[in-house]
Amino acid sequence: MTDPVLATYHLEKSFGALKATDDVSIDLYPGEIHAVIGPNGAGKSTLIAQICGGLKPDAGRVELLGQDVSHTDTRTRAKAGIGRTFQISALAMEDTVLQNVLLGALGAGGSPWRFLRPILSDRALRDAATQALVRVGLQDHAATLTSQLSHGQRRQLEVAVALTLKPKAFVMDEPMAGLGAEGSKTLTGFLDGLRTEAPILLVEHDMDAVFALADRISVLVYGKIIETGTVAQIRASKTVREAYLGDGA
Amino acid sequence: MIRESNLNALVLILLLAVPLWAVFNDEPFTITLATRAVIFALAAVGLNIALGLGGLVSFGHAVFFGIGGYAMGIFAHHAQTYTPVMEVPFLIEGTKSMPVIWLVAMVTSGFAALLIGLLSLRTAGVYFIMITLAFGQMLYYFSISWATYGGEDGLSIYVRNEFPGVNTLVPINFFAICFVILCLVVLLNALLAKSPFGLALNAARQTPQRVQTFGLDPTRLKLLAFIISGVVTGLAGALFADLNRFVSPTMFSWQMSGEIMIFIILGGVARLCGPIVGAVTFVMLEHFLGGLSDYWHIYLGALLLIVVLFARGGLVGLISGREIAHD
Structure with missing residues (x-):
């Protein structure tokens, strides 16, 4: 199996008593779209900030192309190949x-x-x-x-x-946020083709888009990844349904 | 509405035409007034590089204006008293040469901007304003206590400094020197704004977080802008001291910093010729209203209020409308 382009190992981040990231290990392989889903406040933005360099993890590490970048700043990680998009347009x-x-x-x-x-x-x-x-x-x-x-x-x-x-890897923070159905569909088509250029770590709330695009999905709840798997596995997972998706999924 | 580029050309032509008219009508005082406006404009164009492009609201630009002034004062003072500026660790003689004094003024103000920038750019917003103000006050009180160079009374220079091949004692010649420098700096400002550095700096002002994700360092970009800005304002300070043949702690005062900022706000922040229009307006008000009342600042305050409330792009914005996007 090839090595992951981007990976985190046992990331931890707390704000006082709140554990925003709890032992998060996630990886992104060439050519894939790995979606991270979870309810509001699950710690998705904190995770992205740690991957991109805006926040320092308390423990654990971030690797890009096998290199430990945990102790570098946003700028260095960007130069090393992390291409980030923002949830709120910056x-x-x-x-x-x-x-x-x-x-x-x-x-x-x-x-x-x-x-x-x-x-x-x-x-x-x-x-x-x-x-x-x-x-x-x-x-x-x-x-x-x-x-x-x-x-x-x-x-x-x-x-x-x-x-x-x-970039060597895209990290996209809710690219579909606020888009109408048509816009969302167009962007989904576009991102689908983009994965061959660089894999995408996709944090997204739009479940239609996630299910259409993702090769794998990780579900983040209260800072912890409760399940990682293919679309079918996640859809079928009882744990995920109880914690996040509900019965409609 | 007049296109901003046409307005800029018109402003520079008028600024040149008034002293030329004064030459033919034997009005040397008008030339001095025009020179004063040009030098103030130069100081403000300097600040506008930091403020307009970099969003750095420096309330301490009098530091650089004063350093430039004292660079001139100290070197010329030693030249006229035939004493060296320093002997240890190496000998530095005084000089009456403008280019040398300008160089000293620019290097020292640039170095001061580097130090002040390194410390103050760790903060933003109101803290940045306060730290730059604090540096201004530090140097103001230092200059008051610096008895070697006149302390509170300042330093007088008997004869204006020299420029190779030009008789600087003739008012219009000194005006021409200042005017050419102003034009060159405005050109530099225009080039900077469209350069890769200008684009990155402008983005660092609007969205520093984003600029970092491009692998660029917003603080370094702003620091360099602050240094360039300090160098230009320092040069203006040296010219101002030469215009008056006098330098005093007033050049370091917070009122001076405020005035430089007023020139920009009056004329239009980030507008190429905003600082020039602002400085000219200020000098005209100072001259005409100052003749009527000692309390002419009341009217300046009223004008400033009107501009801030009703003409966000300053006087330039009022005349030429919204800034069009750069292509």
């Missing part, structure tokens, strides 16, 4: 759509320590940015101010920005 709202993706391309393949030539004169960056916009279908909005985009378009832009980073 885009530069005063900038244009193109500027937002250019910035991702700059982080991936350029240096910000250039002062006198316009960034648009850098053909490689501009091409990388434009390609990412074409892939998510935002090419006609390149010059639009990000603040003027619809919610759905902002979600698309989040993904486009992550694409420019050319």
Whole structure:
């Protein structure tokens, strides 16, 4: 079996008496989409923050391509290949759509320590940015101010920005949040094709999307993974039904 | 509505036209006023690099203005008294050469900005404002107690410093030097804004968390912006001291920091020529209303209120409308 691209081993994180992450081991193999589901307050965001470097775990470790990155910061992990999207869009709202993706391309393949030539004169960056916009279908909005985009378009832009980073693994925090049925369906189709480029750790509430996309699902409840398995296994699991899905699933 | 780029050109042309008119009408005081406006504008363009692009609300930019002023004052003072600035560990002589003094002013203000930035950029928001203010006050009281260089009374320089090939004693010549520097710095600001550095800095202002996930370091970006900003304001300080042939602790005062910020807010934050429009407006109010009443700041306050409440983009925003997105 190949090695995982991204993995956590026995991660622990407490806030006072609250155990937000309790012995979480999770892995992501090449070409797969591994979804993490769980009720609100289950510790999904805390887990993502520990994987991406925003929070230091109390114990356990995070590995990217076999390298222990537990003690590195967000920046180093991003450079090492973790491409994150945010639940609440953290885009530069005063900038244009193109500027937002250019910035991702700059982080991936350029240096910000250039002062006198316009960034648009850098053909490689501009091409990388434009390609990412074409892939998510935002090419006609390149010059639009990000603040003027619809919610759905902002979600698309989040993904486009992550694409420019050319990561080894995507960590997506609820990319479907707030999307209508149509938008959700389009993005699901897109993410389905994306897994061959880099595997995706997908934290998502939209169960239709999760069941359509995930190769494996881990269910997080009160900071603990209560079950990991294929879609069929998770659907059939009594424990998961009781703790999270309910009888309708 | 006038396009902002046209407005910028118009502002610079007017700024050049007024002193030229004054030359032909033998009004040297008008040239001095215009030079004062240009130097204030330069200081504010400096702050605008930190504030407009980097979102750094520095309430201590008088530190750099004062350091620039004292760099000029100290070097010129030693040159006119024929004493060295220091002898140990190595000999440094005073000088009357503007380019050398500018270099000293820029290096020392840049170094001060590095130190202040390293400490204050660990904070944000109101704490950042307070720390920069605290540094300003520290240097203000230090300069008051620095008896070697005049303490509270400041330092007078008898003759304006020299620039190779230009008679700086002629007011319009000194204006021209300041004006050329202002144009170069505005050009630098425009280039920075569109460069990879400017884009990253602007994003670090809006969404620092996101910028980190790009592998970029928002603090380092802001620190460099703060240093560039300090260097420019320091250079303005050296020119201001040369304009007045006098330097005093007032250059370090918090009122000075406030005025530099007022220039930007009046003209328009992050607007290329906002600081220039603001500085010119300020100097005009100071001249015309100051002649009518000692309490002219009341009217300045009223204008500032109107601008803040009704013209969020400052006077430039009022005339040229919303900023269009950069392409």
